[in-house]
Amino acid sequence: MTTSSPAGPAIHVAGLRKTFRVPVREAGLVAAARSLVRRETREVQAVDGISFDIAPAEVVGFLGPNGAGKTTTLKMLSGLLYPSAGEALVLGHVPSRRESAFLRRITMVMGNRNQLQWDLPALDSYDLIRAIYRLPTDEFRRTRDAFVELLDLGGLVNKPVRNLSLGERMKAEIVGALLHRPAVLFLDEPTIGLDVTMQKRIRAFVADYNRQTGATVLLTSHYMADVQALCRRVVVIHHGRILYDGALADLATAFGSMKTIGVTLREGAVDLSAYGEVIGDEDGRILLRVERAAAPDVATRLLRDMPVADLTIEDPPIEDVIEHVFASAAPTE
């Protein structure tokens, strides 16, 4: 019987590895005939030895392109997949043992999965959650009503789920996922497919929940806005390996070897490609990408040579940084 130690990390991962065996199928008649007799497989390292610790109440963003190993890691931490090697501890439990006490304290929200009964109001599904997690009725009602109000669901929870829009349904799903007040949240692309207002609502809700309950949140997303809004710390994963684990604010400095110079000229259209790589030219504002070290020098020369009305020096957008990180990280086979 393991209990979580109050001082230790909420999530502890050491040397975690996950290998899948994938069938190899080649084109052609001969290969097809051969495959009848012997199934050829090769190994895919979905997660290739990762380690990190997450303290209680931390909100950590997991960034990586498709196939990087994010979802696989989340599944290992929630007990859905068994690690091939390495160690994982969540609140002091080994996830793959799938102990009841462990499952009662976590939740996993997957973007386009529905846990609610399709033809019935969400309230009915919430009632089932109450029964399964053995939530005391008063406490359950208070939590439920508070969440419904926070997410502005109102009477929508009385309508059959099939009659709700995608955004409304997602909100209802999230309420359902948190009714049992879990201490650890695994959010896998929670705002995928939603419009901007809905995304903001859900982000605010998660941030609020984290503040009020001190829950630990591990979030994966394609939308940088999610990560930037919620996470101070990010873990960048690619080809199953961790490329970066630290503050989001430092990500650009750690990897961004480029700077973006934005130049607005007083008059005329000039070709500035001599100064750097022209990556944008809109409404008279030209964007140049230059090496970080060269940026002050380029700026000085522009100000001296050109009729500059306005000049800015910025870190490139996080998306570009990430893209650059992934493009330069060499895959291992």
Place this chain on the structure above:
Amino acid sequence: MSSPTVERRRREPLRPLRLFGLFLRVSVLNELQYRANFAIQLFQSAIALGTGLAVLALVFGQTDELAGWSQPELLAVMGVHVLMGGIIGTFIQPNMVRLMGDIRQGTLDYVLTKPEDAQVLVSIREVRFWQAVDIVIGGVVLAFAVAQLGGGVGPGQAVAFATALLLGAVMVYCFWMLLTITAFWVVRMDQIVELFEGVYQAGRWPVTIYPGWLRISLTFLVPIAFAVTVPAEAVTGRLTPETLALAAGFAALLLAVTRAFWRIGLRRYGGASA
């Protein structure tokens, strides 16, 4: 005034047949890719056959004849049942299911804009090739049963059988078509296939065993009798010219009613989408 399309139709009375051949060839070429489907179909047909024979064996274990039909004659009925089931599953049902889907999703328009007669098109464009396994199996069982009867089948009987089979198939087509056309009004029709397959099981036995009200329903309401029992009568020497004439007449009537109902349904469909 007649359009070029109508002119062409007048000069090519066998056009539906030609079209059918075209669709058939496409379907066969398509399906031959899916050899797995053949294995699955063979397996399922084998199981159905095995179960049917087991029931017959149980019946034969208790009695030599059922309502005047001897054991080989009952086997012949089963053979016709499987064979006709194969015809329905290969040529009729796939078209009806697809038509239902087209009506529900509004994609019938694609058919209506083609120069060919819409009813012909929707009736012949789908062929579920591997269901033809049942046609073969039914034929084999029937041949075996006829051999057991000893008398053999003369040319007259063979022609009567083929005619009865064709008329039966036409009537099943009309029945299915009439049901499917109601989809123009009542859009949800998913359970029809299951319902039909349940009722069709009644054809495994000669309809004469059923009580009066049931027998009449299985003759004129759902034409199972004409589909299975009448062709089986042809093969077992029971078929009377009157019955065959009745079959022909009823088939002609059903075709006319189906055609009229189709026209009404099309008008409704056109009205709905406008």
Place this chain on the structure above:
Amino acid sequence: MNVRAWADIYATQIRIAIADQFQYRVANYFYMIGMIAEPIIYLVVWSTIARQQGGQVGGFTPGQFAAYYIVWTLVRNMNIIFTPFGWEERIRQGELSGMLLRPIHPIHWDLGYFAGWKFVVIVLWLPLAAVLAFLFSPDLDPRPIDIAVFAVAIWGAYLIRSVVYWILGMLTFWTTRVGPAFELIFTAELLLSGRLVPLSLMPDWAQQLANVLPFKWTFGFPIEALVARLPEDQLLGGLAMQALWIAIGSVGVALAWRVAIRRYGAVGN
């Protein structure tokens, strides 16, 4: 976990199933009507034979065949459980992941939901049974003990079938080519459960085989409990056999599930 908590879970699941399936009552009716073609056909065939043979065959008169096959329609509905074919979709659509994150065994959801569904089905079935009784004049005169045993046996049948086919469904974790295996077992069940014909009409070797398989106890036994005026020791012995098969099945579910989940955890979906 205590009894109160489990009762709460099941009551909630049953409530949800009833609310859900009541919305689909028309579809449910269509399905039930389609289902009665099968027993009516057998009823007519065997009644015809019985009349030809001088009033009875295999110990059944036409009136008793009518009773057998009308009760058949209820038992057939009680036998409907989560199909083993459903596992492929569950795994593929990710529904299984959701179930695995819950702190209770997923079988409770299936057991609870389908049980609730049965209540809707029973209510819909009553008028249908009345019509069938009117049309076919069954010879049915059960004693109180017959009714009591029947009421228990139909739920025993439901439980046996639920656990047995749950175990079979686990095969899907290893291969998607489960169709032939399932179909073969369904066919064996069809022949050896009393669904095709009352088991007394089957050859001796088949009857003996049926005694050691679970199928008879899911179909033939409940029907005969109500219809055949069995001696008391056979009635209670039948219930005992049901309990035995439920126990065997439950152990099987626990073992098979553990192995299947290990497999799922290794390869994902």
